[in-house]
Amino acid sequence: MSTVRPFIRISWERSLASRVDTDHPDPTYVESAPESVLLRAARPVLASLSDELANEPACLILTDSNGVVLQRGGGDSHLLKALDAVHLAPGFCYAEQDVGTNGIGTALEIGAPILVNGNEHYTGNLRQFSCAGALINHPVTGALLGVIDISTKAENSNSLLLSFAKLAARRIQERILEEANELDSALLGGYYAACRHSGGPVIAVGEKVFMMNALAQQHFDATDQAALLDQTREAVGMQDPCTFLADLPSGVIARMAYQPTFAGTALAGGIIQIKEQRTAGHVPRPRGPALPGMAGASAVWRHVTQELLETVAKREWVVLQGESGAGTHTLVTAVHQHSGSNRQLSVLDVETAGADLVLRARAELEAGTDLVIRHAHALDETQLDELTELFQEIQDASVAQDPWVALTTRAGAVDDKLDLHLLHFFPRTVLVPPLRHHLEDVPALVRLLLNRAGAPELILSKPAMNQLMRLPWSGNVTHLKQVMSAIVRVRRSGVVEVEDLPPECRATTRRNLTRMETLERDAVIDALADHGNDKSAAAEALGMSRATIYRKIRDYGIVT
Incomplete structure (x- = not known):
């Protein structure tokens, strides 16, 4: 034990504490990783270096910051077969807590490059190898992205392995910086071109970039600018052009046309050109009423509140769609209460009402009560058929006069059955935004x-x-x-x-x-x-x- 390097001995102690199997550890398998800055930058570097190591007894291995192997390159057939036998292959995790002391996991633990020679490995089946791991950090943010490891048979080990791993890590970091500059340059070029040609307000958005031209700042006050910024959040990362409308606090409706910008195949961000849709005789929209039990004054929230107030005032049947916990039930009951209707409001929850849901709905409507059916996406086929019949009777004016009905559904949960049976009774759908x-x-x-x-x-x-x-x-x-x-x-x-x-x-x-x-x-x-x-x-x-x-x-x- 006294001849073992101190940081290797400490690594063994960590491996022991993690109860790593000393003979045949079983590394965790993780599903394939999504495309990332690291993968995009590493591919050309690994391809170039792997060509130099083709049919040589050394293999390049790229992992993420958790030690999960992303790619492997180079190496002769005998070495690759040996690496496969110990699952040092794409998808497997070589963190220290999984397989004990090794060039990947131990580099991550100590936060520095390291060469782990054959017998320094904690587990017996890894002692046939020597591996050198060097960390890959983002050259701008400093964030840890992963490890580049060079593995070979223990008898081929030498100090050059670590130097080669460090060189590979530097090349990947240089490529990341080049790509970042390419992305920023592409986005900036698209932004300047849009500013020159549009003659109107322009916004550029990227992963960590937000730019608004002087015209946008002149056309919109601080409150409207905040609302525009809120609308652009959802555009970040979108790879297809789209157009959406923003209902601003001032009452202006802004038409926002988004066009993605690429540097090669990598998404750099997007350019949004804004046009106002202001009608003649435009009067700024009031801030909206305070609803009982509700809070929120953002443009997004005021828009959905105003939309629902209008449906209740017109006695239009409505579907409210929103994520779980977004406040669809609270909103619809608050708006109904604020509307001043002299009718009672009954709320039936599909998930708790049981088999007599439709009978209860009929009874409430016949008693002259307005109705909300929560979690309508959970209705079974029998309930759908019975509600269709009930709503048709109401439409034919044979049950009650002028009832008001609302359904709430989880966002994305409306299926063909619900659409086919019920949604034609509801002329409007209101989307309740998630808190984010x-x-x-x-x-x-x-x-x-x-x-x-x-x-x-x-x-x-x-x-x-x-x-x-x-x-x-x-x-x-x-x-x-x-x-x-x-x-x-x-x-x-x-x-x-x-x-x-x-x-x-x-x-x-x-x-x-x-x-x-x-x-x-x-x-x-x-x-x-x-x-x-x-x-x-x-x-x-x-x-x-x-x-x-x-x-x-x-x-x-x-x-x-």
């Missing part, structure tokens, strides 16, 4: 939810509120309500700072986390909180290296 499309309403919603939870004296600091407004809110307003309830359970007055938010709110990663990743993220956040943001102490408490905790903080977007 009107994040400027988060402060008002927070105040409403805290008041409802019995904490009117509890406030959120500006940094804490800003943090909430950076989150994707996959569960929408219901999710926000759960977070506010969690805060109120431990505090009912005073000021909530960022560190007082639940763990899930102190990270800003946009990807969906697995259950295991969620637990890991929360454990890191809690350890940092317990040790006053001392990363070394938190890492020691969690049994991970300092390099690993820094990587986890970066990967999960944890605010420290």
